[in-house]
Amino acid sequence: RLLTDFESILNEPVEYDTLSTSYRSKPILMNWLNKLFKSDFLIFVEDWDYTEIDCSKSEGGFVQVDLRNTEAIDGVQDKLDKAGVYWKFVQNNLIPNLETGKINPADTAILMRKNKELEIMSQVLDEAGIDYTLEMSGSLFNHKTIKPIFFILKFLVYEDFMELIKFLRSDLMLMSPADLKNVIDRFKNSENLDEFLQNCNLHPYLKILQKLKHHSDSLLNLIKTILEEFGFNEVFHSEIELKNLQRFLEVAAEFERSNHEFVTNVFGFLQYCRALEEKDEYSQIGQSVSNSIKLLTIHKSKGLQFETVFAVFDVTGKTGGNNSGLKLYYKFADDFRNLDDFAFTYNFDKIMQKSQKRKLIESVQKRDSGDELNNLYVALTRAENNLFIYLHYNKKGNLQKFINDTKANAAVLKQITNSIYQEFNDDLQEFSQVHHQMQFGKLSTEAIDKNFKITKKLELPDYFDIVKRDNIRKEAIPNLHQLKTEFLQNQSILFGNIVHEFLSHVKFNNEKEINVAYNKTSAKYGSLLHRNKLENILKKVETFVIEHTAYFDESKWNRVFNEYTVFDENGKESRIDRMMINTVAKEILIIDFKTGSNYEAEQLNNYKKLIEGLPVVKRDNYRVETSFVEIQL
Known part of the structure; x- marks a missing residue:
């Protein structure tokens, strides 16, 4: 309303221009979104006047919608929690497309509504060994x-x-x-x-x-x-x-x-x-890995674009706040200079909705619904080529019952789900009682042109002018012996860092963890060392894990902590390479991995004292042992 009422507010003629062409999304995708957001089933939103968007691109685009029930159904499935339904999504939608190369992880995003949902999804991706970059919002x-x-x-x-x-x-x-x-x-x-x-x-x-x-x-x-x-x-x-x-x-x-x-x-x-x-x-700290899938909230995705977008939404989850705490309702006058009406309450929101302020509250709720619908539109239009919408809901009975029970005042995501069902019902396929799907277009990725270059004449500022004699200095003759020593020392440190990075991802000797360790270490150090040299080190570390099964035996150590951070009484931080716990036998083994000849027994003793001082270790009378373990490179 504020933008559309500028003319009356400013009392000056205002020229409006509508952006009616999409230069991002391909036509099949854009036409699908046009049909959805122009649907008559979205009349619940106040002043939702959707204008169809043309597409500058001539062909292509892909849309897939999955509708997944998480409710327990006899003989079909147990009730799925958030982690369970996200695992189904990763297993059926993400992994097959990654393994076949149908999507490029570096240009793929998973969009969700809440930070907590992103955290659960990140844990599922960790279990699946899929690299991701997590963009957290919030303090x-x-x-x-x-x-x-x-x-x-x-x-x-x-x-x-x-x-x-x-x-x-x-x-x-x-x-x-x-x-x-x-x-x-x-x-x-x-x-x-x-x-x-x-x-x-x-x-x-x-x-x-x-x-x-x-x-x-x-x-x-x-x-x-x-x-x-x-x-x-x-x-x-x-x-x-x-x-x-x-x-x-x-x-x-x-x-x-x-x-x-x-x-x-x-x-x-x-x-x-x-x-x-x-x-x-x-702000909260997330996780960043190069060439990986991006995890973002809808809010964080604004202004961005990705070749492939997975929008994963909980249709039956709570969308708003609760009915407790301070609530403020307001409506501006037409010129936005004053409040036309307002109300606030603390813990009596439901009562307010039945009072003389009912119309005000209904108006505010419709306005909020419009804002949420607009946010969903922004999220879905982040996709250039491929859009996957994964809608999971919790309902006893089949999909038809869930749709039929959608009320006129239902949350926006339920209304969107209802609109998708009503508009595209002819394309719906039933895979099982709990899973329905529809597809439009063909999944595709754009080939990366490695020969594409942008050439531009480089204009350096004056302070880079090398012809000025004042800037010319005689270079000192390097000390070749010193350079050789520093290079060998630094390379030795680098080798040690590579070993520690690899082992930080391995708790037990299994193929999945070894592969994750190999991929993550290669991604981190691939630009710092020749490929053959790096692979040689990684193979030696992998061989070390296989040959030293006692340290990586899940039946012996039921809890393992890699790169475990501890603090002494002065607040000094230390990091234990590997700490293994047998909670049955009440044993703790602290391992310090070594790739060189420098063994610091005092450091290992300090680790032992710090762990022995923990309340749970004292209370349960754990026996703490330490050991240096050498890895030959």
Whole structure:
């Protein structure tokens, strides 16, 4: 409305120009999108006036839509969770097209609605051995590994019992509703918080909170104690989770060591983090691998384009916020200078929808639906050649029942699914009771022209003018002996880094992990070493794994941590090459891989002391052993 009402707002003539031609998408794809977004079944959106888009390209394009039910059906499938349905998607849609070369991973994106969905998808891709680049949105301080720390810190500072409840229900703790009710009842019967923590034996972690409440350590040591006592590394151990945890520790260290306006205690740190929350440099950390599939939210995909797009959406998932918390509804006057109507509520959203503000709320909801529909349009038009839409839903009964039960006020994704079904029903094929599919056009990829070059006359600025005598300096004669020594030393370090990179991807001796290690190490170091030399090193490391099965035996070690980060009492970071745990025999073996002659026994002893000092190791009486393992190159 703001853009279309410029003329009345400015009281000046305004010239409008419609962008009616797509220079990105091919015709079969664009015509399919035209038919969908011009559908009469999208009338639920206020002021949705779709104009058909022409296509500058003359041929090509591909669209595939999969409709997948995740509900349990006797004799067909068990109920699928998010990871389960994503594995079905990867297994049936992604892997076959990658293996046959029908899609180029470097020019392929998977678009999803939420960061949490992207995280689950990334874990599935890890299991499948598929490289990806994960673009995360959102603040570092809202990451699932960081939020439990904030719940504890807020509880310690404000003594707010609700922060304790949030912590106990976080991804770290996942306390059951029954246990949570017992905690709440015990708190209600206690005189104060101290009495509750001192006398509450419902969970050992509550005793830990009592100790933390009277801490006198520095902020960084307090956070490290929280991480150790509550076993963060046992729950959050993926590469992305640990990277975000490490970044948060860096923020805590920055707070303690830098000059700022906040008091240097936990209260000041909470304020400090709140001030940084909206800054881009404190966004969540994702993962980047060259020549890999991109994982993005719809929001992050705006302005980008990819040859192939997979849009994976949960049709029956919650799309909006909940009915609690502060809600603001507003409607601008026609000139956008004032509010025509407004309302706000805290926790009474459902009641407001039945009040005299009902029309205002309906108008705002229609406006929000239009915004979401526009976002979906933007996401689907990121594709140049190929568009895969994977819609999964949870419904007892068949697809027809799911469509028939779609209400007029249903969420936008349900309405889109209904529109696809109604507009393209003649092309729908049933593969099973839980899987239907439709296809249009032919899947294709553009051949990369390796001979394509752009030539341009290079104009260097004056300060690169080599004819100026002032810029000419006599070059010192290099010390060839020194250069030779440095080269050999650096190459030795490089070889060691390659070995450690390979082994960081191998927990157990199986073909899948070996292949992942080989591909990821080649991608990382392929430009730094001759191919034959690199392959020779990788084969030797692979042979080492095969010949030393005792270190890679899944029946012997049921938990393995590669490149495991530990901190000493001074906050100094160290990284253990490999730590293997037998939780039945209560044994821990720490391995330090060596490719040279430099053996630091003191370092290995320090690792042993740090691990022996962990609460879980003390409590369960684990025996900790260490060993240097040499790899001959």
